[in-house]
Amino acid sequence: MPVGTVISVKNLFYNTPARRNFLRADTTEFNHILKVLRRFFLAYPEIKFTLIHNGEELYQLAAATLDERIVQVFGEKFYKGMVSVREELNQIQVEGFVSRPDFGRGNSEHQYLFLNKRAIQSRSLAHAVLQGYGNLLERNRYPQFILFLTIPPHQVDVNVHPTKMEARFSNERAIYHLFLTLVRRAIQTPGFVPEMQMNSDRPEHREIRRHFQQFRRSGKPSAIQTLGPSPEPAANQLTINYTLPESPAPPALTLEPPPAAPEGHTQATLWQVHNRYILAQVNSGLVIIDQHVAHERILFERVLAYLENEHRAPSQQLLFPQTLDLSLEDYLMYSDLKTWLEKIGFSITELSGRTILIEAIPADVKVGYEGKILLEILDYYRENEDKKYTPNEKIAAAFACKNAIKSGEKLSQEAMNSLVDQLFATREPFFCPHGRQFLAQ
Structure with a gap:
């Protein structure tokens, strides 16, 4: 396309005016436009972009490196919450940025995946990234990432969907494992997760630090390990046993019995189960909240x-x-x-x-x-x-x-009573x- 080419799109609903009724709010529709444009911003940081909306200049992006483009589009705070990653397997390469666990968001809005610089969506690869974090992410939090997958064209089929937003790989399992490994290696990057810090020079604390560092370097769930040279520790020796099961068993049912009510005062009987449900005794039975x-x-x-x-x-x-x-x-x-x-x-x-x-x-x-x-x-x-x-x-x-x-x-008994x-x-x-x-x- 020659330099200086201008493309204008007008009267989108001239032949199909009924489709106008399916438009959502202006802000929602503009967000859809932004989502498409942002993929181009990230895929081609070497190109200058200007975005004008309703006469207002929203983006003036100079040609830059990918790091600089991320700052231009999302801001410096977003960039500081990301960690650079790279992994390679044969002729397949993945590189880009993934967020630290404390930088997750309540949705998957900022997950960008590019296949040979073409923006795609892949539930499988997004799941691989999520699985790589293990239990480091809070519940209902999602990682943010900007990842570029480079793969020989003959190993991928992009004609899966009319929008070209999906792809099928000749070796899905290998690529899934590549993304999983990418995040698991990032976990070992200094600063990715909070470090265990012990300033004491006591021998038992040095022993804990040494075993903890060995565990992080190995990255493998271990069987029961005993810290300390002797199976029967002396009085001044610290021993810690811990197990990392692959599938932790559900916690046992725990009830917090309410304290006795003061004499002459009637109070509903409440229990808290699994720190999630409140059980209240009523005349007709039991209520679960x-x-x-x-x-x-x-x-x-x-x-x-x-x-x-x-x-x-x-x-x-x-x-x-x-x-x-x-x-x-x-x-x-x-x-x-x-x-x-x-x-x-x-x-x-x-x-x-x-x-x-x-x-x-x-x-x-x-x-x-x-x-x-x-x-x-x-x-x-x-x-x-x-x-x-x-x-x-x-x-x-x-x-x-x-x-x-x-x-x-x-919750305390007082808090449960107030809540009910x-x-x-x-x-x-x-x-x-x-x-x-x-x-x-």
């Missing part, structure tokens, strides 16, 4: 009441305001939701570029989690934007889902904000 979904219902109705009554929710001022660099999609979504975010308790100042300063947060948000909660609200709203709910309901559901107490969190009392004070105590029943009797 999912603690996360119950708290989600409470927060949903509380936030929805503030939004519908035009009252600002109570907030807490941050002693140290937090700056947050947003991607272009997140910034556009934030701009659309700014009014609602202020109503539920956020106080945010816009700085230069796409950087914001979080100065106050809703009273229900834990200090230190403000940036994470805000990003998860934006992700949740984006994923559910096309659902038939009002904007108030979507914002309330997003905040409730991402800020509710988690499964696995141990607040749950049955809501309008719909038997259903979560999405309409699913979460209470069984």
Whole structure:
């Protein structure tokens, strides 16, 4: 194509006007465009790109290296959360970047895979990357990656789907294992995961450090290992036995019995099971409550009441305001939701570029989690934007889902009583904000 060629696309729905009715919100459609363009930005960092939307210049990307292009597109914070990786097998090569475990997100939005510089999607290879992290990722968190797979053309078929977004390999198993190995080697990179630090020079601590380092270098699950030279340790010798089973057995059922109520005071009998469910004894039997979904219902109705009554929710001022660099999609979504975010308790100042300063947060948000909660609200709203709910309901559901107490969190007897009392004070105590029943009797 000659240099300077201009391509114009107009009147897309001239012959099929009915298709216009299937368009979603403008922000959603523009995000789809951004997703396509971003693949070109990453695949060809040596090319200069300019993106103008509604007369506003959103991207001015100079020709650069891949590292520089990642900073241009996603920001420096995103780049610092990534680790460079490379693996090769015969004529097959994979290289690029994968995120550290603490840099995972609540969706797989930022997973980019290129086959011979052509953007593709592969559930199998994305699963291989996820499996490579093992248990390092939190539950319901996904790694971010930008990976380039180079393979001889005769070993791949790209004519699997009309969009050319899928591919079939002649040796699927070998490539899957290559991606798995890629991440497992990255785990051993210094700084990829937090190191075990022991500053003590006691002999037993040096022994722990030595065995821990050997285990990390080997990368293999081991049978029971005993630290220390003697099977029968002396009084001043430390021995640690540990086992890493391939398939850990489910935890035993544990119940936390409630303390005895004060004399003359009647209190419901509550137990916590697996730090996930609350069992309450009632006249007609036993009620089982999912603690996360119950708290989600409470927060949903509380936030929805503030939004519908035009009252600002109570907030807490941050002693140290937090700056947050947003991607272009997140910034556009934030701009659309700014009014609602202020109503539920956020106080945010816009700085230069796409950087914001979080100065106050809703009273229900834990200090230190403000940036994470805000990003998860934006992700949740984006994923559910096309659902038939009002904007108030979507914002309330997003905040409730991402800020509710988690499964696995141990609750005191007082906290369980408060949770159950607040749950049955809501309008719909038997259903979560999405309409699913979460209470069984």
